[in-house]
Amino acid sequence: MASSSGSGSSGSLSAATTAALAAGAGTEEELRALMEQRRAKRMLSNRESARRSRMRKKRHLDDLTAQAAHLRRENAHVATALGLTTQGLLAVDAENAVLRTQAAELAARLASLNDILACMNTNAAAAAGAVAVSLTAAASAVSASSDPYLAFDGAAALDDLLRSCPEMFPLC
DSSP: OOOOOSSSSTTOOOHHHHHHHHHTOSOHHHHHHHHHHHHHHHHHHHHHHHHHHHHHHHHHHHHHHHHHHHHHHHHHHHHHHHHHHHHHHHHHHHHHHHHHHHHHHHHHHHHHHHHHHHHHHHHHHHHHHHHHHHHHHHHHHHHHSSOTTOOOOHHHHHHHHHHHOTTTSOOO
16 A cells, blocks of 8 residues: 655555554545655655755865866976976086086196196206206306306306206106
């Protein structure tokens, strides 16, 4: 007699309907009208529930669409920032390579200058010993000479000595 329309009652009548039937208070038509009224109420409730469900689903879809748009914008922003950072990195790498090359060139120049100084120091020490011997000989020659106007010029004597013995005083 009772139809199940998805209300969760599993086809059984409510306690009030069962009591009304047991008491014989209503006719079968009244019972059908009551059941029809409840069925209509359930259908209306189900329609309203479905409408609310569709609205929730639409709001959720709108939220997801807005979130996707926001994430796309954020992704574009991050990609732009990454591009700028990459360009900066490449510029710094290029500058670093130039500085490394300059440092290597300067180190080579410094080593060359140090070699020249070492050579000059070695030659200067040898020249100083030879000059001292030469100057002593020249001074004794001047002092042995009887000409008092003969003066000793040390710079000229050194220049003469360096020119006279190039194999003894090679330039680096």
